[in-house]
Amino acid sequence: MSESSTDDARAAVELIYRAESRRVLASLIRLLGDFDRAEEAMHDAFAAALQQWPSSGVPANPRAWLVSAGRFKAIDSARRTARFDASQSLIADMLEQRHAAQPELDDESLDDDWLRLIFTCCHPALSPDAQIALTLREVCDLTTEQVARAFLSTPPTIAQRIVRAKAKIRDAAIPYAIPTRADMPDRLDAVLHVIYLVFTEGYSATSGDAVVRTELTRESIRLGRLLLELLPDEGEVSGLLALMLLHDSRRATRTTRAGEIALLAEQDRGLWDRGEIAEGTQLVERSMRTGRVGPYAVQAAIAALHAEAVSAETTDWAQIMGLYDVLLRIAPTPIVELNRAVAVAMRDGADAGLKLVDEALARGGLDSYHLAHAARADLLAQLGRRADALAAYEQARALARLEPERRFLERRLMELQ
Amino acid sequence: MKYLCLIYENEQAWAAMSQPDADTMLKEYHAFTDGYTKSGHVLGSNALQPTHTATTVRVRNGKMSTTDGPFAETREQLGGYYLLEAKDLNEAIQIAAKIPGARTGGIEVRPIMEFPRD
Numbered sequence: 001m002s003e004s005s006t007d008d009a010r011a012a013v014e015l016i017y018r019a020e021s022r023r024v025l026a027s028l029i030r031l032l033g034d035f036d037r038a039e040e041a042m043h044d045a046f047a048a049a050l051q052q053w054p055s056s057g058v059p060a061n062p063r064a065w066l067v068s069a070g071r072f073k074a075i076d077s078a079r080r081t082a083r084f085d086a087s088q089s090l091i092a093d094m095l096e097q098r099h100a101a102q103p104e105l106d107d108e109s110l111d112d113d114w115l116r117l118i119f120t121c122c123h124p125a126l127s128p129d130a131q132i133a134l135t136l137r138e139v140c141d142l143t144t145e146q147v148a149r150a151f152l153s154t155p156p157t158i159a160q161r162i163v164r165a166k167a168k169i170r171d172a173a174i175p176y177a178i179p180t181r182a183d184m185p186d187r188l189d190a191v192l193h194v195i196y197l198v199f200t201e202g203y204s205a206t207s208g209d210a211v212v213r214t215e216l217t218r219e220s221i222r223l224g225r226l227l228l229e230l231l232p233d234e235g236e237v238s239g240l241l242a243l244m245l246l247h248d249s250r251r252a253t254r255t256t257r258a259g260e261i262a263l264l265a266e267q268d269r270g271l272w273d274r275g276e277i278a279e280g281t282q283l284v285e286r287s288m289r290t291g292r293v294g295p296y297a298v299q300a301a302i303a304a305l306h307a308e309a310v311s312a313e314t315t316d317w318a319q320i321m322g323l324y325d326v327l328l329r330i331a332p333t334p335i336v337e338l339n340r341a342v343a344v345a346m347r348d349g350a351d352a353g354l355k356l357v358d359e360a361l362a363r364g365g366l367d368s369y370h371l372a373h374a375a376r377a378d379l380l381a382q383l384g385r386r387a388d389a390l391a392a393y394e395q396a397r398a399l400a401r402l403e404p405e406r407r408f409l410e411r412r413l414m415e416l417q
Numbered sequence: 418m419k420y421l422c423l424i425y426e427n428e429q430a431w432a433a434m435s436q437p438d439a440d441t442m443l444k445e446y447h448a449f450t451d452g453y454t455k456s457g458h459v460l461g462s463n464a465l466q467p468t469h470t471a472t473t474v475r476v477r478n479g480k481m482s483t484t485d486g487p488f489a490e491t492r493e494q495l496g497g498y499y500l501l502e503a504k505d506l507n508e509a510i511q512i513a514a515k516i517p518g519a520r521t522g523g524i525e526v527r528p529i530m531e532f533p534r535d
Contacts, residue, residue: 125510172506173528174507175506175507177505177507
């Protein structure tokens with residue numbers, strides 16, 4: 001065997017590891033019935049590939065080869081340790097029986113395994129923190145150190161959270177299964193929620209490691225793509241992917257070079273990622289065609305209108321307002337109400353907007369939300385009510401927690417004084 | 418898998434319930450118990466007397482002490498239980514959601530610990 005063919009095979013294994021290792025793991029968890037046993041078997045399978053592929057060549061279906069190799073490695077390993085631990089021989093018997101019952105691996109069942117993995121990691125019987133940590137570790141292959149850095153926690157805390165979640169999956173018998181049709185809407189919501197939380201953590205956090213944050217947005221978009229590949233007719237899956245892509249298209253312009261916040265109206269639209277905008281817009285249309293339009297798809301439609309506009313002034317505010325009306329009907333929250341009021345101000349003037357902001361504030365739920373006071377201050381300033389505007393900006397600054405937001409509000413205060 | 422479904426409810430709300438409402442609730446409990454016993458899911462069940470009848474026993478350093486009532490003041494009290502046989506947690510949750518008390522209180526679903534026997 002020549003050195004270059006060894007190198008080629010090694011490169012192929014590495015490439016396949018990056019693309020397929022999580023799917024191989026997902027199938028092994030089903031076949032071996034245990035997360036940790038599957039993890040070990042997956043590593044053994046890739047080690048075997050490194051050894052065998054340089055001489056045998058890369059198999060036609062590498063994923064199926066790896067799953068099959070991992071399965072045999074797990075049986076071997078249980079047989080070997082059975083000499084010291086009798087319970088392992090029962091496990092080896094069980095694995096052999098399962099193998100006899102289902103020796104063949106078809107692509108469709110392997111794809112389903114990836115869905116089983118993500119639905120299990122996002123099972124509502126696990127705490128939200130555990131769902132996120134488990135998803136990032138098992139589905140995205142982030143290390144516990146990376147997860148800890150992204151969520152301002154320590155690696156031992158995250159590791160313990162993951163160990164406990166896996167113990168609950170095992171001991172409470174959380175099934176490794178795709179939800180039934182009746183459960184699907186709720187369970188899919190939970191998965192989309194975890195993916196979106198990972199995205200917003202990467203997108204909006206202003207503290208923590210910048211590299212890890214980029215990784216979080218990239219991973220959440222990748223998860224969105226995979227989920228859409230497997231559930232192509234779910235309008236909210238395409239809606240969420242669209243929303244993430246459209247937000248991400250503005251990544252480069254959200255802060256100035258000095259790290260200051262740049263508002264939508266101030267951003268250099270020439271720097272927005274046109275590829276992501278085009279893909280996001282197409283996905284919004286795809287969601288609309290499914291006829292099952294949910295909050296993610298509507299938010300994505302709003303983001304698409306912003307992305308398509310040449311400037312803040314020429315934005316289609318009437319249509320944005322209409323979409324907020326829809327959003328308010330299907331997912332009513334005070335924040336949606338506030339955003340709608342801002343759209344009304346853009347279309348009908350500051351007076352009309354201010355009236356709605358005040359009404360939303362009066363209903364409660366927004367009192368401690370700094371952006372509500374900042375929006376109110378902006379409108380008051382536009383109306384020339386300087387003293388009221390100053391008071392509202394002060395209130396917003398007192399409530400803002402992140403340093404760049406506080407600096408931004410201070411700048412506004414100075415401009416007004 | 419066996420799961421114990423612990424029914425936590427506000428017992429004062431039970432006590433304050435009108436007779437027709439209490440009758441309806443009991444009828445629903447009977448229907449639930451009969452249905453899921455027939456299907457083989459319910460292995461056993463009991464309702465408990467209210468917490469004012471409870472005694473808590475502790476042994477510390479070989480000395481027994483008994484105190485009146487449950488050990489903590491909580492808004493919801495253990496009012497009864499079902500012991501279920503279910504395929505997995507999803508099935509147990511689905512059945513637990515049909516216990517009438519799930520609509521007024523909460524059902525804690527706990528897997529039964531299995532000890533290996535030689």
